[in-house]
Amino acid sequence: MEQGRDTFSCDEKTFTNVYQMMATLGRGAFAAVKLAFCTPTVTYVAGKILANMKEYSARNNNEVDIIKSLVHPHIIKFFQEVQTQEITYLIMEYASKGDLLHQIRKPGGLQECKAQRLFTQVLQAVKYCHDNSIVHRDIKANNILIDSTGNAKLCDFGLAVKVVPREKLKNFCGTLAYCTPEVFGVEPYDGYASDVWNLGVLLYFMVARHVPFQASSSAGLRQQTLAANFSIPHHVPIDIFSVIVELLMINPDRRPTISQILGRPMIRDSQEQASCNPTRSLPGTLSPSIAGTMTGMGYKPEGMIV
Template sequence: MATRSGSSSRTCVGKYELGRTLGEGTFAKVKFARHLETGENVAIKILDKDKVLKHKMIDQIKREISTMKLIVHPNVIRLYEVMASKTKIYIVMELVTGGELFDKIASRGRLKEDEARKYFQQLINAVDYCHSRGVYHRDLKPENLLLDGNGVLKVSDFGLSALPQQVRADGLLHTTCGTPNYVAPEVIDNKGYDGAKADLWSCGVILFVLMSGYLPFEDSNIVALYKKISKADFSCPPWFSSNAKKLIKRILDPNPLTGLVKRETRFTSKRPADEIISKIENAAMPLGFDVKKNNHKMKLRGEKTGRKGHLAVTTEVFQLAPSLCMVELRKSGGDTLEFHKFYNNLSTGLKDIIWNTTNEEKSDEKNGETAAAGPSTPCR
């Protein structure tokens, strides 16, 4: 695959001319390259097949390639193509020239909150997109966050990422990986974990590092470090704003159930069931939802395709007392975050019938459960 051409003995891989080495690791070398026809600059990761096979890395490499092909997002390093020769594997990627976000912290110390917020938002956008495609990074840290020439954040290194087929029957991942200081407590416990929640924990640690210039959990003794992580034993420095403190403490909660994004929500109403159903129908249709009614049950389906197909919501009205109904809205298809956005928009049109919202009671949030409103019977 690699050839030499011209009097200057240029080395080419396919239609790319190889240049200087940008980085080198145990299993791979990354080189600057230029497309001979378009002049576009790229980075090419070169892997030695013998080393990959010897160290049983072939599955990890395949996973990295499969993952990167799924992800096309402005805040994620783009994979263009993969080539191979008898001895090498060539992965052609987007060239990012601004260095690691880690270097920015190392040279300047902590970032101002506005700048940290900008990078954190870009990180969350990238991670949320990856999760919507069933991809979990599992090794998020500042060293894997690169910056382009315009200072735009790019998530890199999907070598440890997990694809949906790696999730076991219990719906959890079971491979302990990642960098210790950034790893979620449930990953350390080795009892299985939700890849999305584990990534979110790492994002919380990254935000802390960006704003403080140091790690929230650090100890030279690995056992002591894991104890600190398991108990979320950390404190925010005095210069953190109150909002930043609240956000970080919510993310760095050692109970993964607390941060559960619920797939259902409920509210109570003192209006008759027929009026409630009619109000929901009238509020949902302008939002672009088809409505199908069956007694006091409704099925709402979004007309537009979302991140995970069409959003589908099932609604049912329960009679709690002669003058009190509970309304349950449950996501039956599509993306959970889109479901919550839909509910927020829907509830705006239901203000005159909602008596109380029951899905945000503090006692239930602590248990990671959806609020229960006591014994109830479906309206018929």
């Protein structure tokens, strides 16, 4: 394989000799993600498959540039970009416990302390993105993965954009049930405040086990969102209740920033409850032989995990 700016070009046969694609982990409108086995390193990774089509080139390049720039404990790790004639593969960390949606839908749902801990980790990931002028635009349970140690990893930056301070966004995008009221309008909107609304829908879903806005049609869902027509179940504790209400403010100027949310009692409590998750999220250590092989393939030392 030929190296160039952390990108490798090869034929399909060479690629399959290195990466054995296995089960499909997820599928979206523009890509599929598969479990892959990396033969030289004897490790499992996730491979996102992007078609090399002219109409998708700008989108693909934007996603690659953004995910390469992000290094955070609660953002899925990027390892390598491999291009064949027809496909671009993004090789990333494999989160073995699936997505947050699966965790929420398990019998009994999420324990309160676990929901608070995972939500705090997602907040930290989004704050890192915002601090680096990146708006995700599709924060939802499907796009949060759970690794082998039970920690959250924000993923899927296919709709993410770099936004300079005070710049407004215009185009409608995201998942309808999570969409903020302002994206349905004609005026440009604040992408950072839109991410905050997404977080409100996510937190509601984590504790209520259903999204706050539900309707039998897209038009009905839009109407409910525009009116912020939702009720919070009685079993939700007051500190979580209060954060949901703050995040789901119709007026984007009244929504808190991520830094402000991180100061709320709900978040402070989750950080103090170490007994809820005694497992530490430190990466493992590779043997020198495997590390040497990965370096030869173009992996950066800081991106290597077991």
